[in-house]
Amino acid sequence: MASKREARMAEIVELTRDTIITAEAIAKRQGVTTRSVYRYIASLKAIGMPIEGAPGLGFMLRSHKLKTGGGVNV
Known part of the structure; x- marks a missing residue:
C-alpha cells in the first residue's frame, strides 16, 4: 500500500x-x-521525473517522445 506522500506524488505526475x-x-x-507541493516536485525531479516549471508559473511533465528528422516518434 502506498503512503500518502507516494500517492500525492503519483497524483502530481498525472x-x-x-x-x-x-x-x-x-x-x-x-x-x-x-x-509541500514544492517538496514533492523536488523529490520527483531528484528521482529523474522530467517535470519543468517554476513557482508562480506552473509545472508540466515533459514528454518523453522525441521527433526524428523523418517525423517519426520514438
Whole structure:
C-alpha cells in the first residue's frame, strides 16, 4: 500500500501530464500546503521525473517522445 506522500506524488505526475498546473492548484486539490507541493516536485525531479516549471508559473511533465528528422516518434 502506498503512503500518502507516494500517492500525492503519483497524483502530481498525472496532473502535470500534458498540461501546466500551478503548485497552488495542486495544493488545494490535495489539501496540503504549497510548500509541500514544492517538496514533492523536488523529490520527483531528484528521482529523474522530467517535470519543468517554476513557482508562480506552473509545472508540466515533459514528454518523453522525441521527433526524428523523418517525423517519426520514438
